[in-house]
Amino acid sequence: MNIEAPTIARRLFARLCKGDNLLLSRNGPDEDAKLFQQVEADEDKCVRYFEVLGFRLERSDNCYYFTAPDEPQVNLEMKLERMVRLVRLLDFFSTHVESFGEGQIFSASTLAARCNGDTKAERFLLEIGKGANNQERLENLLQTMVRQGYLSDYDTNRQEYRILSAINYIFEFADRIQILNEGTQTEELNAKA
Amino acid sequence: MCCGYGANDDFVWRLKSVGIQQKINCIIGDPDNTKTAQIGESPHTQVAIAFCIATSVMAGLNCWLHLAEFLCMRVYKDSFFRIFQSDIRNGLQRFFENRLVRVTPEIAAELIDAATLEKLTGLQLVEFDPDTGEYRLDDRAERFLDEMLGASEIAQADWLIGLLEELRRLIEGHQKLADTAKSNALLRRICRLMRTCLSRIQRHLEDVKTAVDYEYRAGSDYEIKLMKLQWHLERARSFGHSVTDLNNLLRNDAFFQVHQEIELLSLRSRLIRTCGRIGEALIDVYQSIEEYLNRVLREYGRARKLIQLRGLIERHEHLTSTNLEEISTKAEGPWFREFRVRTLLNPDLIDSRPDLLQRALAKAGIGDASSKAKRVRLIEQPAEELPPVIDWTNVYEVFVGQKQDLFAFLTTVKIEGRCLTEAERVDGYCAILSNEDWVENLDSRSFLVAAKEGWEYAVVKPPNLKTA
Numbered sequence: 001m002n003i004e005a006p007t008i009a010r011r012l013f014a015r016l017c018k019g020d021n022l023l024l025s026r027n028g029p030d031e032d033a034k035l036f037q038q039v040e041a042d043e044d045k046c047v048r049y050f051e052v053l054g055f056r057l058e059r060s061d062n063c064y065y066f067t068a069p070d071e072p073q074v075n076l077e078m079k080l081e082r083m084v085r086l087v088r089l090l091d092f093f094s095t096h097v098e099s100f101g102e103g104q105i106f107s108a109s110t111l112a113a114r115c116n117g118d119t120k121a122e123r124f125l126l127e128i129g130k131g132a133n134n135q136e137r138l139e140n141l142l143q144t145m146v147r148q149g150y151l152s153d154y155d156t157n158r159q160e161y162r163i164l165s166a167i168n169y170i171f172e173f174a175d176r177i178q179i180l181n182e183g184t185q186t187e188e189l190n191a192k193a
Numbered sequence: 194m195c196c197g198y199g200a201n202d203d204f205v206w207r208l209k210s211v212g213i214q215q216k217i218n219c220i221i222g223d224p225d226n227t228k229t230a231q232i233g234e235s236p237h238t239q240v241a242i243a244f245c246i247a248t249s250v251m252a253g254l255n256c257w258l259h260l261a262e263f264l265c266m267r268v269y270k271d272s273f274f275r276i277f278q279s280d281i282r283n284g285l286q287r288f289f290e291n292r293l294v295r296v297t298p299e300i301a302a303e304l305i306d307a308a309t310l311e312k313l314t315g316l317q318l319v320e321f322d323p324d325t326g327e328y329r330l331d332d333r334a335e336r337f338l339d340e341m342l343g344a345s346e347i348a349q350a351d352w353l354i355g356l357l358e359e360l361r362r363l364i365e366g367h368q369k370l371a372d373t374a375k376s377n378a379l380l381r382r383i384c385r386l387m388r389t390c391l392s393r394i395q396r397h398l399e400d401v402k403t404a405v406d407y408e409y410r411a412g413s414d415y416e417i418k419l420m421k422l423q424w425h426l427e428r429a430r431s432f433g434h435s436v437t438d439l440n441n442l443l444r445n446d447a448f449f450q451v452h453q454e455i456e457l458l459s460l461r462s463r464l465i466r467t468c469g470r471i472g473e474a475l476i477d478v479y480q481s482i483e484e485y486l487n488r489v490l491r492e493y494g495r496a497r498k499l500i501q502l503r504g505l506i507e508r509h510e511h512l513t514s515t516n517l518e519e520i521s522t523k524a525e526g527p528w529f530r531e532f533r534v535r536t537l538l539n540p541d542l543i544d545s546r547p548d549l550l551q552r553a554l555a556k557a558g559i560g561d562a563s564s565k566a567k568r569v570r571l572i573e574q575p576a577e578e579l580p581p582v583i584d585w586t587n588v589y590e591v592f593v594g595q596k597q598d599l600f601a602f603l604t605t606v607k608i609e610g611r612c613l614t615e616a617e618r619v620d621g622y623c624a625i626l627s628n629e630d631w632v633e634n635l636d637s638r639s640f641l642v643a644a645k646e647g648w649e650y651a652v653v654k655p656p657n658l659k660t661a
Contacts, residue, residue, distance in 0.1 A: 022527035058526065067525045079521040079529050084506055086528060087517075091499040099410065101492060148527070170528055171495070178516050179501055 006045045008038045016066045021149035023166035026062040062165035090174050092124050102167055108159040112138050284309040288319055288330050289338050296328040353435040360386050364448045387460040398471055401429055409485040415493040426482045433475045440468040
């Protein structure tokens with residue numbers, strides 16, 4: 001079987017398998033954005049090439065990542081835990097960052113100010129972030145998200161962050177969640193009205 | 194369709210607007226569009242309602258949206274004019290509000306007192322045109338107020354409607370006049386209006402685009418965003434209609450067929466071309482507004498769902514009331530499992546030692562980045578011939594489970610079809626010994642461990658080594 005190896009294969013593999021940042025965003029740093037365009041142009045070739053090697057190159061909305069079918073699965077309990085964490089994280093950011101979504105820029109200091117006095121936000125930071133106070137916990141949380149490739153530093157002096165396209169990958173999970181009795185409740189409310 | 198916005202487009206956009214209106218009504222909790230009746234009951238807004246109903250009937254728009262727009266803009270304008278001195282504030286505001294109508298000295302006297310009018314004229318905020326006998330705001334002052342009053346105000350297309358009416362009036366006047374001198378004056382005025390139109394029409398389009406982007410990105414509640422985007426949609430539509438009217442006037446009116454002056458011809462052809470361009474660009478504007486509306490709706494729905502989910506999680510009802518478990522079962526990707534290169538080495542080593550990463554990449558069969566595209570031959574092997582793969586996640590169990598000498602065992606291990614090299618064997622051996630988990634199990638191993646100058650190492654006798 002002859003498979004043509006795309007020129008960017010090595011760079012792509014190294015980029016998506018190294019460190020904590022396992023997502024390639026369209027609006028990422030310059031190198032990422034350039035690589036994204038190259039992958040997009042050669043997407044079919046890359047998908048076929050890596051499929052033979054046992055990796056699936058998946059595309060979400062404006063981002064790429066690898067999955068491997070034969071990789072040992074995290075157990076269901078762990079997955080559920082991560083899903084709950086995902087929901088809580090998105091809820092936290094959607095509540096406190098206006099128009100939280102791809103491409104948006106927000107300031108950590110504004111976010112911290114909005115969290116102050118908000119018991120729900122403080123409890124969330126206490127449970128999910130590491131640090132002595134809320135400020136530290138929030139910083140750690142944001143830095144973790146930067147390392148994982150969901151945010152990027154936009155202006156370090158002003159502590160501004162930019163939301164990368166990779167966020168769409170986790171948004172997709174949130175969109176797939178269905179609240180089972182939601183339809184019934186709406187119908188009941190409509191009937192009452 | 195010359196301007197790209199004709200009867201068919203209009204029909205399509207009416208349908209789209211109705212759809213968007215229904216969506217907005219659903220979002221703001223008014224699926225049956227009953228807000229008109231509720232607001233009409235308030236005694237404080239009766240005057241505004243009367244105004245609203247009149248304009249709504251005329252324009253065929255939703256009364257509720259007009260009322261909200263009217264009230265919001267009124268407040269915004271009032272607060273803005275406070276930057277001016279108190280004695281000229283009201284007069285200036287009245288002139289600005291009446292900038293599209295002809296303000297004769299009689300009307301001006303009704304709007305403000307003579308002293309204020311004189312002051313405004315003296316400050317060059319208002320000018321008197323002796324030719325037409327009209328007062329009007331100074332062009333620079335009008336532009337400044339237009340810009341300062343923000344995107345919502347700028348996005349209105351009323352100026353084009355007013356300008357079209359004026360153009361029609363002048364053409365009609367010109368046709369009725371027998372006096373050559375007066376008709377020449379009217380012709381000059383028509384050319385002036387056409388030049389104004391030419392310079393302003395493109396700017397207006399840019400203003401609409403900016404206003405739409407601004408309203409989408411500006412931090413406000415979802416409902417307000419939806420409402421403002423809906424205003425822009427209506428305004429862009431009204432602008433599109435006016436552009437079509439202008440285009441029809443320029444193409445079909447007998448006046449432009451009869452008069453063949455160079456300046457008029459040149460202006461007419463330029464305006465027709467501009468109308469065509471604007472019409473096409475407006476289609477893009479409509480599409481971007483609809484895309485923004487859809488995005489806002491999606492984000493709004495998501496935010497509501499997340500709030501509900503948080504409540505369910507806090508009450509520990511998320512497993513019974515949602516399909517979270519089902520989604521988690523199928524979930525894949527970086528959030529749910531850590532993908533790593535398959536190698537015997539610790540993942541930390543890969544991150545901190547690029548040379549090892551290069552080696553791992555080479556083993557994965559991936560060539561140098563700088564090389565050109567090349568063809569690789571991948572031979573499919575029968576399942577039983579596939580080399581054993583030891584993943585980093587289970588390497589510890591593998592080594593703990595082995596019963597013979599560790600160093601000797603390493604010589605027998607095959608990684609992806611090949612034996613370890615001497616260097617790798619030593620590297621791996623040292624890495625394993627320095628692993629804290631492994632150290633706890635050292636007592637049960639058959640080899641000795643010694644420490645020297647802070648370094649811990651295994652004592653292995655080469656002559657006794659077993660080879661594969």
